[in-house]
Amino acid sequence: MISIVRAGREVKAAETKSEGPTADALDKEQLDQLHAATLKAADSCFELKKLCATVLVPAGVLVATFSDKKLNPAVFVAGFMVIAAFWIADAFSFYYQRRLRVLMKDIWNRRAERCAEGYDHVQKVTAVSWFRAAFNSSMIYYLILAAMVGAALAAYASGVLRGTP
DSSP states (O other), rough: OOOOTTTEEEEGGOOOOOOOOOHHHHHHHHHHHHHHHHHHHHHHHHHHHHHHHHHHHHHHHHHHTTTTTTHHHHHHHHHHHHHHHHHHHHHHHHHHHHHHHHHHHHHHHHHHHHHHSSSOOOOOOOOHHHHHHSSSSGHHHHHHHHHHHHHHHHHHHHHOOOOOO
């Protein structure tokens, strides 16, 4: 058993009280967990973009196969549906990623208030609305894909692209 000398008397380790974690230690633990979750959300945004490109072509082929192996508007509708589904999923990921960053900013501000010398290097992060999450610069990828499918649909409608006779 370990002995500790306190106020002139010896105290056994079993009799000592643990003070527990400090507010800074708890905040750091929260920041680490939120940071890991934010990285996971950011990674899922990138993976969704890759998966969309991977699913888009086979979805069109599958629809064409079930529609007598002819090019028809159903192929383009399927393309738009795939793009819309991934766009919505990516917007959800982006929205929650930003929410996590706002929570992290609040914890950083709380920690900064406890600093005697002042700390003003907290990131400027604002929450976003669902609309803003769906229409931000990282979603331009889906707009480009939709424009390509739309251009192909316009070419099909004008007769430039034709299904097999």
